Amino acid sequence: MAAVKSANLCFGQRYVWLSHHHLPPQARHDAHIVLDHPLPEGIGLAGIRNVLNYLVRRHEALRTTYHLDADPWPEQRVHPPAPVAVHQVTTESDGTPSPAEVVRNLTVTDFDLSTEWPIRACVVTTGGVPRRLVLVLNHIAFDDWSIDTLKREFEAVLTAVLARRPASLPPVSAQPADLARYEATQHAGQRDEALAYWRREIAELPADMFARRRGTTTGTPEAYSASLTSPRLLAAARDIAARHKVWPSVVHLAGYVLAMSAYTGEPRITHGSFTSTREGGAHMDVMTCMFSPTLVTVDLSGDPTFGEVLRRTAERVQRAQAHSSLPYDEVVELLAQESHRRGQPLRTGSEVNFLNYAPRSCGTRRLRFAWNAAPTAWAQGHSDTYFRVYEWQDGVTVALQAMDTVMRADDVERFLRGYEDLVSAHADAALDVRVSEVAARIGFGAPGADRLVRVGHDLVDPQAVEAVLAAHPAVRVVEVGEPERGLVADVVADRPVSPGELRTHVLGAMYDHPSVRCPARFRVRYGDASTEGDGVPHAVVEGDAGSVATTDAEQALVAVVGKVNGLDDVDPSDSYPVAGGRALRAPRVVAELRAQGWGGLSVYQLNSARPLRTLAAGLTPLD
Secondary structure: OOOOEEEEOOHHHHHHHHHHHHOOHHHHHHHOEEEEEEOOOOOOHHHHHHHHHHHHHHOHHHHEEEEOOOOOOOEEEEOOOOOOOEEEEEOOOOOOOOHHHHHHHHHHOOOOOOOOOOEEEEEEEEOOEEEEEEEEEOHHHOOHHHHHHHHHHHHHHHHHHHOOOOOOOOOOOOOHHHHHHHHHHHOHHHHHHHHHHHHHHHHOOOOOOOOOOOOOOOOOOOEEEEEEEEHHHHHHHHHHHHHHOOOHHHHHHHHHHHHHHHHHOOOEEEEEEEEEOOOOOOOOOOOOOOEEEEEEEEEOOOOOEHHHHHHHHHHHHHHHHHOOOOOHHHHHHHHHHHHHHHOOOOOOOEEEEEEEOOOOOOOOOOOEEEEOOOOOOHHHHOOOEEEEEEEOOOOEEEEEEEEOOOOOHHHHHHHHHHHHHHHHHOOOOOOOOEHHHHHHHHOOOOOOOOOOEEEOOEEEOHHHHHHHHHOOOOEEEEEEEOHHHOOEEEEEEOOOOOHHHHHHHHHHHHHHOOOOOOOOEEEEEEOOEEEEEEOOOOOOOOOOOOOOOOOHHHHHHHHHHHHHHOOOOOOOOOEHHHHOOOHHHHHHHHHHHHHOOEEOOOHHHHOOOOEHHHHHHOOEEOO
16 A cells, blocks of 8 residues: 655654554454444435545544654554445345444454554444434544544534534644644653653652552453442632642542552552643643553652642652653653562553543433443453543543452452542541541551562562472472561472573562562582572673573574564574664564564553563464
8 A cells, every 4th residue: 555655753643653552452442432423314324435535635643654664663554545334234135244243344454554444334224214323433543632632523514514504613723643743853852851750760669559559460450340320529629729739630649649548558559640742832732642540659659648749749750740751652761671670570551541531421410330341351451440430511430450360350349449538528627537548437447468579569479489499390498588688598409400590490480379479699519519699680700601692493583583673693592672672673572473473462562561582482383
């Protein structure tokens, strides 16, 4: 398919692009947007096609594809205007698939972003008369603002077609390709400052705020989803915001931070806060995705009150947004590099989203709790929790999705009800609850911590570290202790094994075991010989084994990583980001490996602290 122009991905597109490739294909529909629009009398199929084709000509985002094989970065390619494919389905029983079947297929089928435009259309007819138009959209081209724009313009053009007059819409001032070039120049001077800021922030992140709660499950983990709608929460959040001179969204974030601290028992709460870049932007009206999650960590040490937590949250949000010019994929790289350096996974899979749905109504005048369908697709995205706040004209809905590895169903309900009570109660200016009082107020049980020890900001399970090391085929006996020194492992081996080999083993296994951290030091004894060396991931330990690829799978992986990223030398004991691999190029690495006959590697695994040697061991030849 010929392209009329191309550009690098916009910042928002980079987030959706990477998220798209992190998910397995069968789960990617979780990010699809479905619009179901009733059609007025008098509009025929040809008129609907004319409306859609007009919008496709007007907005380049609707006729853009996204390519991983471009150099040096993935790119968006804009194509000439062409008719939109419109599926037609009838409500009548004539032996053809029903509207529900057709729409479901269009909804759950993965978009091939390299060949397919991010819009699918289906017209539902009765007796040959169009009754509904269903659009399935890919998030890479849409956020809430651009969805509203599409709806508004569709209505305007549809009205013009019915009136048999030309449509009159304001000109489009900029397209996504223009935005990509603007971002590249606008943020060039801010990048170094943002990079330094996020390096400092990420170095101080707690590895896992759910450490006291995180467990394991046998088989496929379950996921829960529930929502609570409260009319009184709207007025309460606005009253608190006005009193403290902050946005209502910050009030909700502070409530979330307090409730999550009460549940986890941790004084530092980290989440990814979805942030739009439209406000005040020179390209505010570009139809594309213009948001991504920004890491926000709030420190609750000192047993602060609700008001103080609100102040701290507002300050942290402001600082994070001031340094949001670093794209999401580069933050992913920093997280993986810090996980590798620290020797413990930084689990930042909790996200918060504030959505303004006014002037629509929440549809209730009383408190309403409901369980939603299990979010099975979301559960495949490696997240822990997803908290959303919907502000309506007449109420607020709070929704929580959670994996059962961090939160059971009864605590999901308890969290939502306790959150609503906590925030709503603070409409009373005389109330100012302290952090230490929140857990009892909500009713959370005490989190477990018997086996955990503190290493820096992080909680570590020495017994789990011992179990991981004991699984190494050369290890006979292992004892882990001295957490004040960052963990020291005393190992008795059945054969010679270097600290570097043990370090690689732990780094490769730590994502599969809660609260596992690579020891800072190994003391290895084999027969009469002994070896002592650093287990710090970035250290170079004399005598480390296996700095050269040995197996066919290792050689294939190292070669592809080097080729895609322009690297002359790739050490298989390094992780992909530490070796110099870029997160945005990870989908191309996976694709090139498959082209060479190797499967079994995901983009999510590649953009982590797992050593390339560990990833290579999971590669499988394709038939």
